[in-house]
Amino acid sequence: MDIDAIKAKNPEHWMKAAAIRALTLDAVAAAKSGHSGMPMGMADVATVLFGNHLKFDAANPTWPDRDRFILSAGHGSMLIYSLLYLVGDAEITLEEVKNFRQLGARTAGHPENTHATAIETTTGPLGQGISNSVGFAMAEEIQRARFGAKIVDHYTYVMAGDGCLMEGVSHEAIGIAGRHKLSKLIVFWDNNDITIDGKVSLSDRSDQVGRFKAAGWDVQEIDGHDAAAIDAAITAAKKTDTPSMIACKTHIALGHAAQDTSKGHGALTDAAQMAAAKAVYGWTTGPFEVPADVKAQWEAIGARGADTRRAWEERFEAQSQTKQVEFNRQLAGEAPKKLSATIKALKKQISEAAPSVATRKSSEMVLEVVNPLMPETVGGSADLTGSNNTLTKDMGVFDVENRGGRYVYYGIREHGMAAAMNGMALHGGVRPYGGTFMCFTDYARPAMRLAALMQVPTVFVMTHDSIGLGEDGPTHQPVEHLAISRATPNTYVFRPADTVETAEAWEIALTTTTTPSVLALSRQNLPTVRTTHKNTNMVAQGAYVLAEAEGKRQAILMATGSEVSIALAARDILQAEGIGTRVVSMPCWELFEAQDEAVRKRVLPAGPVRVAIEAGVQFGWDKWLSGERGKANKSAFVGMQGFGASAPAEELYEHFGITAEAAAQKVRDLIAGK
Amino acid sequence: MDIDAIKAKNPEHWMKAAAIRALTLDAVAAAKSGHSGMPMGMADVATVLFGNHLKFDAANPTWPDRDRFILSAGHGSMLIYSLLYLVGDAEITLEEVKNFRQLGARTAGHPENTHATAIETTTGPLGQGISNSVGFAMAEEIQRARFGAKIVDHYTYVMAGDGCLMEGVSHEAIGIAGRHKLSKLIVFWDNNDITIDGKVSLSDRSDQVGRFKAAGWDVQEIDGHDAAAIDAAITAAKKTDTPSMIACKTHIALGHAAQDTSKGHGALTDAAQMAAAKAVYGWTTGPFEVPADVKAQWEAIGARGADTRRAWEERFEAQSQTKQVEFNRQLAGEAPKKLSATIKALKKQISEAAPSVATRKSSEMVLEVVNPLMPETVGGSADLTGSNNTLTKDMGVFDVENRGGRYVYYGIREHGMAAAMNGMALHGGVRPYGGTFMCFTDYARPAMRLAALMQVPTVFVMTHDSIGLGEDGPTHQPVEHLAISRATPNTYVFRPADTVETAEAWEIALTTTTTPSVLALSRQNLPTVRTTHKNTNMVAQGAYVLAEAEGKRQAILMATGSEVSIALAARDILQAEGIGTRVVSMPCWELFEAQDEAVRKRVLPAGPVRVAIEAGVQFGWDKWLSGERGKANKSAFVGMQGFGASAPAEELYEHFGITAEAAAQKVRDLIAGK
Structure with a gap:
């Protein structure tokens, strides 16, 4: 391709884009690792987007009505770091760019939202960013319906590569976006024909344009180097009443010897080739040096939105005090003050009435009182609404004609739902929850x-949390999924025993701001075990x-969820035999681990034999059995040894030996030293 | 719709299909659970497929050249159970149909391949069957290229619903199938407009026809009740040179009061409504009773393929003895006799040369000697060939023009790859392996x-198995994934320490016939620790x-994989201080658990303090630390406490304290009783 001709056509644009390319080459060379080609290929699109369209104010990256920019092709992280440094972001400094991929730097190998305010989401695992973006766009619609277009009116822009589009989750995401006509979502496809293994055609020959059209998107095809x-294309995309995909024909690693090759995808560190590429660009300054005029142009872009932001602030301050407070509360993720009292009242009522209900139903009972109080909740289910019990009367259904609806029919798209919910949470102003079967974790x-x-x-509202789901069989019966979720850092895994514990779990899930929650809920009815308020x-x-x-x-006896009542029944058996037995309910291991040793010791003292009961695999339980003051030869587990089976639930509990009598026998054996 | 008109048009067909519908209603009613609507909706398609096209011989469900029938919409299991009973399958008897969804029955809630020979794959989790089918079709192409069309020449038929098509994995699957022009793959879409939550349009308005066309498929649209x-359509689909999708417009729960409603998806058990539906069908016999003439027609269908099978057997027996033996060996999943000696020779050579290599490279070294010996291996990678080291020189690349190629460029489709590999393994005759990063487990x-x-x-070849991958950061660094795989029943999780252990792991993975393997392999170089052959x-x-x-x-000191050499270094430190230290390498927990207690006791005796070293989370390790004759206060763990970080690998090991000195200090502290 004729780079000189492009340069000549629009020299100012060219040098701004060249700044991204040069910084990318320098940072990757310094780190001796990273991905050069994507930022070099998409620099033109990024320059036009930031220069002419993206509504943002570099000095105020938390401005709520900013447009969102999501780099779904997260390996091209130097694109976002270059952009942020160039526009004058306070966190992504030149020093940070120089420390690309080094310990403690904000400029991690892949963009991490916790590393810099202006990074909207963490990307790298492909397909996630584009799927998050659906949640961003939905949150914007919902917020706009609630607070009006004067306060909420922004776009979500995404850059995605072939990797993102081949990942299955992208199918789920674009299906949701198309169904709901998320017209303020605009995706740029970095159509460079290259993957790591070689030409895209090695593994894929599908028609992406046709595919997006089939999903109800508007599609344009352009030269991704033509400013x-x-x-x-962006101007046109903003006007459509559907989501937009702009297929940008680009050259990966533009201007480098590795251009248009899979080598160009990775780290381009050869000094001579770098020099040659910079010469092609007309880039004459040293490593990490951006000519003052180019930097000034970029900083002007960074300041371009300041007036718009100030105007927004004026409009915001013109709103009623109540509206301002509520907007800010929801954005901060602060639960309403009434939540605590509401949960307490429900708990009291339940402890007194002591109903026997499935905890998935308990969850609905909690949501029925919480949702009217928390307009920021957005519920949904991956096509199991009646089973997950996630829909309450007051919510309304989110739809093209009802943007204020707070319930989403996600369809059979567990992955897309989860990623969209993450996007909503990242966008802020809404608090997402969504359900499926625990096995589909x-x-x-x-x-x-x-x-x-x-x-x-x-x-994550995960119902049907064990063999207790019965006849659907082992394909639908989680046995290892509690372990999977518990093994994951920074995740609260709640397995409540009854409605009271379910209410308490929801209270934590709805007040935490930095930790996701998994609610493992039963299909089958469970007695109320917390009968004293x-x-x-x-x-x-x-x-x-x-x-x-x-x-x-x-x-x-230690147990969680549906096995707590079994533990209580086992205790009855043992106490009748004169064996003093304590029952410990363990609804959330992570929160227990976070307690002081003194608290843990009071709950799990040394001495007594220990039996854990859980309708899942033992994996992980040894921590509480032989660990934590326990002893290997004085502890045992009652639970699953492998996959489940298809039969009525009660029969399965008998068949797999998860019964009060089996637990009592383990205790007798351990006491007898067997 | 006018059922009488359809009936009148083709009464014999109608009654055969009605048998499926009636059996479905009866079995679901008896079980008081299950899914009636799908079998009732797709009964006509199934009847025509089995009656006129499917090449099978009910008396010989293992006939290698049979067409494969895959019920991707696995909840409609009564369809397959009805069909198998009707055609005279020896395992799915009437008694089994009557015991639908009961403990011990072959007729589980969702079809399970281990429950009956004629069930080709286990379905229920949506999208899996259609994705398996891609692997079935690839295996057929590969086998055909190897043994000739006289011996291998069959179709793969799939029934998929809206759920399967909304799941992301279906996108990956149809992309692979389209790319490779798997023309003998024919998918029926049960286009009934209904999901559990309501009309499909609640959650999806995409154009499935356009979507399949975009993926390179041939598409036909038909009335799914018009025989x-x-x-x-089937006749036409068999002739295309691309995979085919036949969109069958159907009525879920045809003829029942719940027809065309989401209620019709589930269990229809109302007696009066059942009677009414049967009256509509003209079905006058009692529950589970099929009129003799209808049963005879179905049994004739079951016997229809017997001559074809006999002709196939004659052709097979006309092949050379060598070819027959090799075909049967590959089909049985028996490793060649030479494998053991080849692995031993490699081990000896490696123990002597003691190279320092990454275990992902070790894996390649093993494959280089194994693949020429085992023509049944089919390798691949989800676009990380050069990183996973999964391609060896002799394999050839599977492609439209090279069906004998044994390496698949799956593209960025980890899920589709895994499901396709399962399909290959189920088809038989090939032994699939495929790679991605461990984090993308x-x-x-x-x-x-x-x-x-x-x-x-x-x-599953999972490379880059820890923070040892370095700069790509926490999005790409597995920390909980060893725990996830180990928590899963019937899975071998191998984490070899060097090339010798890698060779041994591969030997097991390639000889087992009933257990999948996860090979967790390092990105970084590791010294050979097994220097004595x-x-x-x-x-x-x-x-x-x-x-x-x-x-x-x-x-x-207990360790796995890349931490074994750290354990050895810690031992050196401790021995120099006079602290006698044993190092136990634990490459496969599951195989160790399967040993007699005497063996385990020899390896992990009571007494010494224990420290485990693994660059992952502790979750699961307590079993070996405080369990298995250990003591909580005499054991400790050196590993990860949470997610990783982006930095060079060596710095990360220091930063997270996974070092020989840290392990040695833990030992000193434990011995000192700290």
Whole structure:
């Protein structure tokens, strides 16, 4: 391609884009690792987007009505770091750019939202950014419906590569976006024909344009190095009433010897080739040096939105005090003051009435009182609304004609739902929760991990949490999924035993701001075990003494969720035999681990034999059995040894030996030293 | 719709299809659970497919050249159970149909391949069957290229619903199938406009026809209740040179009061409504009773393929003895006799040369000697070929023009790859392995679980298995993924320490027939730790003494993979201080767990303090620390406490304190009783 001709056509644009390319080359060379080609290929699109369209004020990266920029192709992180440094972001300084990929730098290998305010989401695992963006765009619609277009009116822009578009989650995401006509979502496809293994055609020959059209998107195809074409396409995309995809034909590693090759995808560090590329660009300054005039032009772009921001602030301050306070509360993720009292009142009522209900139904009972109080909640389900019990009467259904609806029918798209929820949480102003079967944690898993890494309080409502779901069989019966979620850092895994614990779990899930929650809920009815009302949120301690031993304490039974009532029944058997037995409910291991040793010791003292009961695999339980003052030869587990089976739930509990009598027998054996 | 008119048009067809509908209603009613609507909606398509096209012989469900029938919409399991009973399958008897969804029955809630020979794959988690089918079709192409069309020449038929098509994995699957022009793959879309939450349009308005066309498929649209149209569409689909999708407009729960509603998706058990539906069908026999003439027609269908099968057997027996033996060996999943000697020779050579290489490279070294020996291996990678080291020189690349190629460029489709590999393994005759980064176990997870449940020996080559991958940062650094895989039943998780252990792990992975394997391999170079050659496969023991304590045994260091050499270095430090230290390498927990207690006790005796070293989370390790004759206050863990970070690998190991000195200090502290 004729770079000189492009340069000549628009020299100012060219040098601004060249700044991105040069900084990328320098940073990758200094780090001796990274991905050079993507930022070099998409520099023109980024320059036009930031220069002419993106509504932002570099000095105020938290301005709520800013447009969102999402780099779904996260390996091209030097694109976003270059942009942020160039526009004058306070956090991504030149020093940070020089420390690309070094310990403690904000400029991690892939963009991390916790590292800099202006990084909207963490990307790198492909397909996540584009799927988050659907949640960003939905949150914008919902907020706009609630607060009006004077306060909320912004676009979500995404850059995605072939990797993002091949990932299955992209299919789910674009399906949701198309269905809901998320017209303020604009995706740039970096159509460079290259993946790591070689030409895209090695592995994919699908028609992306046709595919997006089939999903109800508007599509334009442009030369991704033609500034005027890019500008016109963005202008047109902003006006459509559907989401837009702009297919940008680009050259990966433009101007470098590795241009248009898979080598260009990775780290281009050869000094001579770098010099040659810079010569092609007309870039004459030294490493990490941006000519003052170019930097000034970029800083002007960074300041371009300041007036718009100030005008927004004036409009915001003209709103009623109530509206301002509410907007800010929702944005900060602060629960309303009434929440605590509401949860306490529900707990009291339940402890007194002591109903026998499935905890998925308990969850609905909690949501029925919480949702009217918290207009920021946005619920949904991956096509299991009636099973997950996630829809409450007051919510309204989110739809093209009802943007204020707070319930999303996500369809059979667990992964897309989870990623969209993360996007909503990152956008702010809404608090997402969504349901599927616990076993399908598997499908949502990549997004659930990112929720933990990104420190967002997404709530995953996972019902049918064991063999207790019965006849649907082992394909639908989680056995290892509690372990999977518990093994994940920064994740609260709640498995409440009854409605009271469910209410307490929801209270924590709805007040935390930096940790996602997994609510593992039963399909089958469970008795109320917390029949004495306590104001204290006991789930917040993670584990606690639910029933104390009478007489000498010889045994401790530990259980979660649907097995807590089995533990209580086992205790009855043992106490009748004169074996003093304590029952410890352990609804949230992570919160228990966070307690002082003194608290943990009070709950799990040394001495008594220990039996844990959980309708899942033992994996992870040894920590509480032989660890934590326990002893290997004085502890045992009652639970699953492998996959489940298809049969009525009660029969399965018998079949797999998860019964009060089996637990009692383990205790007898341990006491007898067998 | 006018059912009488349809009936009148083709009464014999109608009654055959009605048999499926009636059996479905009866079985679901008896079980009081299940999914009636799908089998009732797709009964016509199934009847035409089995009646006129599907090449099978009910008496010989293992006939290798049979067409494959895959019910991707697995909740409609009564469709397959009805069909198998009707055609005279020996395993799915009437008694089994009556025991639908009961404990011990072959007729589980969702079809399970381990429950009946004629069930080709386990379905239920949506999108899996259609994705498996891609692997079935690839295996057929590869086998055909190898053995000729006289021996291998069959179709793969799939029934998929809206759920399957909304799931992201379907996008990956149809992309692979389209790219590779898998023309013998034919998918029926049960286009009934209904999901559990309501009309499909609630959550999806995409154009499935346009979407499949965009992926390079041939598409036909038909009335799914018109037998002639179904027949003509299948005939046409068999002739295309691309995969085919037949969009079948159907009515869920046809003829029942719940027809065309989401209620019709579930269990229809109302007696009066059932009676009414049967009256509409003209079905007058009692529950589970099929009129003799209808049963005879179905049994004739079951026997229809017998001649074709006999002709195939004659052709097969006309092949050379060598070819027959080799075909049967590959189909049985038996490793060639030479494998063991080849692995031993490699081990010996490596123990002597003691190279320092990354275990991902070790894996390649193993594959270089194994692949020429095992023509049944089919390798691949989700666009990380050069990083996963999965391609060896002799394989050839699978492509439209090279069906004998044994390497698949799957593209950025970890989930689709995993599901396709499962399909290959289920088809038989090929042994699939495929690579991605260990962290992206997350993406492949639903299919990895099914590999375990289905008992197929798929091999997942997961490289870059810790913070040792360095600069790519926490989005790419697995910390909980070893725990995730280990928590999954029936899965071998291998984390070899060097090339010798890698060879031993591969030997097990390539000889097992009922367990999938996860190979967790390092990005970074590791020294050879097995420098004394042993013929015995030590990895098969799961854990073993790599270095014995000199003097009094005061400490045991346990480690896996890249941390084994750190354990050895820690031992050097401790031995120099006079602290006798044993190092135990634990490459496969599952195989160690399977050992007799006597073996385990020899490796992990009571007494010495224990420190485990692994660059992952502690979750699961307590089993070996405080469990298994250990003590909580005499054991400690050196590893990760949370997510990783972006920096060079060596710095990360220092930063997170995973060092020989840190391990040695833990030992000193434990011995001192700190």
